Amino acid sequence: MIKSLEPYECVVVIADPLYNEVFAKSWYTRFGTEISFIMIYVEESEDLLSPYSHTQESLLTAKKVGCQLYITLVANGIQVARLLRFGDRFRILNSLAKYIFLYDDRLFEEKLFYLWRKIINVVFIRRFEGKSTANGKKRSPWFELSTVPFPSQIHRVLVPKRLDIWTHSKFRKDTDLFRDKTLDLNNQTVKVVAFPHLPGTAKISSTSTARAFLSLKENAPACFSGTEIEIIQTVAKAMNFRCEIYEPENADVELWGRKMVGGIYTGIIGEMVNARADIALGDLYYTPYLLELMDLSVPYNTECLTFLTPESLTDNSWKTLVLPFKPIMWAAVLICLMLCTLAFYFLARFHVHMTTMTNKRVKNKNRIHPDPVEELRGKKKKVVTLSLFPEVEKLDPNVKYTLMKEQYQPPRDKDEPVGLYQFSQPVNSTLYTYSMLLLVSLPKLPSGWSLRMLTGWYWLYCLLLVTSYRASMTAILAKPTPRVRIDTLDELVASKLTYGGWGDLTREFFTSSDDATLKMISENFVMVNDSDEAVDQVADASFAFYENTYFLKEALVKRQLRFQSLSKRNFTSNQTEEAKNLAKQDRSLHIMNDCIINMPISIGLQKNSPMKPRFDKFIRMVMEAGLIKKWLDDVMQNVLNAEVQTDNEHEIKAIMNMKKFSGGLVALGIGYFISIVTLLVEIIYFNSVVKKNPSFNKYSKTVQNNKKSK
Incomplete structure (x- = not known):
């Protein structure tokens, strides 16, 4: 027995007052300093289902440092049973460690059977008194060492399996007391609980929709398929066990399961908590919530969890005119327009000032030496300027009016040079600069070389900008009608949709998150039990469905096939048309591009399951061989094929229609509105200001007659 302690580095010793004397100081000194011991003294009155604080701290320390052997010499079997129950419930005992207990029939009661399916590296020591010889001399006692019959199933009675006999300070068979019992499970039956959830598991039935979707035969039996089914079958061959897969009650409603009043769980979680199943399948998330209830294998895949959202909540065709450029590009165009307007205006004013100064100098020079011919012509020529308002009455026929050429030119200052009028005023500078941006030519080239140079480079800028805009606009109109999509969490929250998902497991992620956006989603999170109904609500633009991308893709295809x-049934023409319209509604569904989280996916095992180390080992081997990706592709192949077929049947063509052209109509409507408002302002200004001017219509007959009478 002493030699068997040599491989261990840390040993936990639990003893009561009766056996405490066994572990004297001399007993520890036999092993030197190579082995660390943690000694736990248990009083006879201590309830080990709720141990004292020092006992709990010692057990936690032993688990933390990784002690490999627990030697428990407690005479009261009830105390030992309660300690094991406490350790299993709160994971305070390392089930993969090795245990030595005193044999006690109370440890083999039916209510403790679930413990011996987890703690399998155990040895029970049973003491037998030696019989008296013929000489009346009593023989020395001997010890029977037994263990639980793993992997054999425990039914109504647990009969320990004898390992060896210890007598005369030696073993009779020298058997390995703690051999690895999970190397070969001897073709034992392992119960596996599962419910359909793509891509881990999929329930194959003989319904018409499933046959069309999965290409099944007419009389195909109901069973499960999927990535996790392939994994469990591979591991079963390696560990030599058979799988009995079953579906829990109300699996379509309970799904993974939820906690009821009294701490009772439903669904596959309830099956695992109540130890009715050994393995759980169904895309189990590697989360603290599940780790408290069961063991999870090493993650074999990561799935993108996101929302299925309506593809078009509003139509953005009216924004066609602004879609060719991004907002930052439009901002740059506006800034350039304002800067060029100011540049044209200030350069024009500079040239006006310089020309005016030059003209004044010339006039002052001409006043000293006037031209007699020009004076004579000026005296003979009578010029009358027409009224600028259409309301001017008929002019006096006795007066001869000569229309000067200058009357047809836009108003400008007397000394202003020709060609600068379009930029010398702020309003005109803005209008003509904007018109050049629309490739409208100027009525006359400006005078002044600085303005001409700026105009030439500005025209080159306008050509490049307009060409880019036209090319982008052509590409937009050549595409199908643009659709508004929700691709980020911020857009989802701003959409004011109702959010929902399957089971408490999905909502627990949002409620436990510290992110402010996820907290907002958790406040409006709704539980759903029917994926088809949830997808229909998404199509109604009132709901966002939370799931992994594989499941959402399958839900979309199932809706299309439904x-x-x-549409293929013998309906009336109206009903058939209605069914076709309904079949196209799934086009308005979109899977968000941004993942809420890339969730690790595992296979569930019983809490403190002894199979977990070897289970993880074989799953890693399967992952390294690339079989996980191959099985995922096989599961999703039918979904992808069905989706491609549907896309071909309902191909969207890029045809120009009024919906696409609504952007132009919006621009035209804005122009009409501004024009009408401007016209109304002009009329009001004319009636309230211009007409009240004393000089208004001074050439009318009434005014002329009044002058003559005077």
Whole structure:
């Protein structure tokens, strides 16, 4: 027995007052300093289902440092049973360690059977008194060493399996007391609980929709398929066990399961908590919530969890005119327009000032030496300027009016040079600069070389900008109608949709998150039990469905196939058209591009399951061989094929229509609105200001007659 302690580095010793004397100081000194011991003294009155604080701290320390052997010499079997129950419930005992207990029939009661399916590296020591010889001399006692019959199933009675006999300070068979019992499970039956959840598991039935979707035969039996089914079958061959897969009650409603009043769980979680199943399948998330209830294998895959959202909540065709450029590009265009307007205006004013100064100098020079011919012509020529308002009455026929050429030119200052009028005023500078941006030519080239140079480079800028805009606009109109999509969490929250998902497991992620956006989603999170109904609500633009991308892709295809089957039935023409319209509604569904989280996916095992180390080992081997990706592709192949077929049937063509052209109509409507408002302002200004001017219509007959009478 002493030699068997040599491989261990840390040993936990638990003893009561009766056996405490066994572990004297001399007993520890036999092993030197190579082995560390943690001694736990248990009083006879201590309830080990709720141990004292020092006992709990010692057990936690032993688990933390990784002690490999627990020697428990406690005479009261009830105390030992309660300690094991406490350790299993709160994971305070390392089930993979090795245990030595005193044999006690109370440890083999039926209510403790679930413990011996987890703690399998155990040895029970049973003491037998030696019989008296013929000489009346009593023989020395001997010890029977036994263990639980793993992997054999425990039914109504647990009969320990004898390992060896210890007598005369030696073993009779020298058997390995703690051999690895998970190397070969001897073709034992392992119960596996599962419910359909793509891509881990998929329930194959003989319904018409499933046959069309999965290409099944007419009389195909109901069973499960999927990535996790392939994994469990591979591990079963390696560990030599058979799988009995079953579906829990109300799996379509309970799904993974939820906690009821009294601490009772439903679904596959309830099956695992109540130890009715050994393995759980169904895309189990590697989360603290599940780790408290069961063991999880090493993650074999990561799935993108996101929302299925309506693809178009509003139509953005009216924004066609602004879609070719991004907002930052439009901002740059506006800034350039304002800067060029100011540049044209200030350069024009500079040239006006310089020309005016030059003209004044010339006039002052001409006043000293006037031209007699020009004076004579000026005296003979009578010029009358027409009224600028259409309301001017008929002019006096006795007066001869000569229309000067200058009357047809836009108003400008007397000394202003020709060609600068379009930029010398702020309003005109803005209008003509904007018109050049629309490739409208100027009525006359400006005078002044600085303005001409700026105009030439500005025209080159306008050509490049307009060409880019036209090319982008052509590409937008050549595409199908643009659709508004929700691709980020911020857009989802701003959409004011209702969010929802399957089971408490999904909502627990949002409620336990510290992110402010996820907290907002958790406040409006709704539980759903029917994926088809949830997808229909998403199509109604009132709901966002939370799941992994594989499951959402399958839900979309199932919806398409469901409505396709409706359209193929012998309905009336109106009903058939309605069914076709319904079949197209799934086009308005979109899977968000941003993942809420890339969740690790595992296979569930019983809490403190002894199979976990070897289970993880074989899953890693399967992952390294690349079989996980191959099985995922096989599961999703039918979904992808069905989706491609549906896309071909309902191909969207890029045809120009009024919906696409609504952007132009919006621009035209804005122009009409501004024009009408401007016209109304002009009319009001004319009636309230211009007409009240004393000089208004001074050439009318009434004014002329009044002058003559005077």
